[in-house]
Amino acid sequence: MQQTLNALNDMEESNKVIPTIHYSSKNEQFSKLPPKVNVSMPKFIRKQITKEELGTLVGKLTPFSTTLEERVFTAKKPNTSVRELLNGPEVLNTVNSGHEDLRSVSCLNEEQIWTSGWTADIKCFHIQGVLQSTIRTKSGKLTSDIAVDRDGALLYCDWITGTVYKVKNDQTEKVITLQGWKPKNLCATSSGDLLVTMYSDDWTQSKVVRYSGSTVKQTIQFDEEGQPLYSGNTYNKYISENRNLDNCMADFGAGAVVVVSQAGKLRFRYTGHPSPINSKPYVPLGITTDSQNCILTADRDNNSIHILDADGQFLRYIDNCDLDHPYGLCVDSDDSLFVYEYLKGNVMKIMYLK
Structure with a gap:
């Protein structure tokens, strides 16, 4: 479009008659607007998932528990001389x-x-x-x-x-x-x-x-x-x-x-x-x-x-x-x-x- 406007301005200032006689309007060409671009934003679609499926994906937390562990006391051993067989x-x-x-x-x-x-x-x-x-x-x-x-x-x-x-x-x-x-x-x-x-x-x-x-x-x-x-x-x-x-x-x-x-x-x-x-x-x-x-x-x-x-x-x-x-x-x-x-x-x- 800018190119067409420049050409018209040149003809207007020119003393040449032939370009004016042969000029063909380009209004029809520019009557159609460029297509409008519609942009849709992405959406998150939630999927239904069971507890069992979730457990297989991320694992699970075991319940809290307590146990009793017997602690072993080892008495000090008396010194013993080494004896051979x-x-x-x-x-x-x-x-x-x-x-x-x-x-x-x-x-x-x-x-x-x-x-x-x-x-x-x-x-x-x-x-x-x-x-x-x-x-x-x-x-x-x-x-x-x-x-x-x-x-x-x-x-x-x-x-x-x-x-x-x-x-x-x-x-x-x-x-x-x-x-x-x-x-x-x-x-x-x-x-x-x-x-x-x-x-x-x-x-x-x-x-x-x-x-x-x-x-x-x-x-x-x-x-x-x-x-x-x-x-x-x-x-x-x-x-x-x-x-x-x-x-x-x-x-x-x-x-x-x-x-x-x-x-x-x-x-x-x-x-x-x-x-x-x-x-x-x-x-x-x-x-x-x-x-x-x-x-x-x-x-x-x-x-x-x-x-x-x-x-x-x-x-x-x-x-x-x-x-x-x-x-x-x-x-x-x-x-x-x-x-x-x-x-x-x-x-x-x-x-x-x-």
């Missing part, structure tokens, strides 16, 4: 208990041991072989295990009635009575607690329960993935506590030593050590620990004792003492090892540390 363990003496099918032995002190077998009698012997006292179980039924607590009291399992008894100063009292479970093996801990291994009445579950007196303090049954820590059956599950306060169990049914921390967390499983001599499967029975934090476990079918360190590493065998079906173990305060032979009814005192 003997190259050849030695049998110091042997006591014949007179028990049929000797099952348990527990050290009262460095001079006396308690023994029990497949009878209702629990016998205390001097280590030179002299019988000093006999206790008959309250029910007149056989006991599955015995232990001595830090005060010198005798504890025993009456697994048929589901009861644990305590004997002190010739007085017998019930400590624990179970419903739906049967007590099998015992360990009196350094803190004064009592560890009891037990199995369910239907023989499908096993667990370890920590008691303070008659009060349950802790139950250990499953690992962090919810799987059973122990085999579910009625077999012996002898148990001991080491200086780390770990619970060390000889799980006969699983063919393994199972060690869990004081908090109940699995530390390791030991399933035996290859040996050209020990050719039969490893089935642990008795178990004990010593001042060097070693774990000792009886290998009945191979007539030997396995010695492990606190982390489950194999150190050596005791297989030179002419053992015959070693079953239960205990260690006294001087680290002398007492091994009882199941079939013979003998208790052997063995020196294995320098």
Whole structure:
């Protein structure tokens, strides 16, 4: 349009007639206005969405919850001199208990041991072989295990009635009575607690329960993935506590030593050590620990004792003492090892540390 106006202005000022004669009006061309542009603003259209769909997109907030976590106190350990293993363990003496099918032995002190077998009698012997006292179980039924607590009291399992008894100063009292479970093996801990291994009445579950007196303090049954820590059956599950306060169990049914921390967390499983001599499967029975934090476990079918360190590493065998079906173990305060032979009814005192 501006160009047309300029051309008209030039013709008006010009003396030339021909451009004027030939001029053709462009009014028709400029009569049409340019198209009007209508701009619409964007709008947000909300979509209906369910709570479930929203949860999958952004996640969810768990509800507020509280739990109680048992805090573990670890007592200060007394200083202990380091002692090395003997190259050849030695049998110091042997006591014949007179028990049929000797099952348990527990050290009262460095001079006396308690023994029990497949009878209702629990016998205390001097280590030179002299019988000093006999206790008959309250029910007149056989006991599955015995232990001595830090005060010198005798504890025993009456697994048929589901009861644990305590004997002190010739007085017998019930400590624990179970419903739906049967007590099998015992360990009196350094803190004064009592560890009891037990199995369910239907023989499908096993667990370890920590008691303070008659009060349950802790139950250990499953690992962090919810799987059973122990085999579910009625077999012996002898148990001991080491200086780390770990619970060390000889799980006969699983063919393994199972060690869990004081908090109940699995530390390791030991399933035996290859040996050209020990050719039969490893089935642990008795178990004990010593001042060097070693774990000792009886290998009945191979007539030997396995010695492990606190982390489950194999150190050596005791297989030179002419053992015959070693079953239960205990260690006294001087680290002398007492091994009882199941079939013979003998208790052997063995020196294995320098």
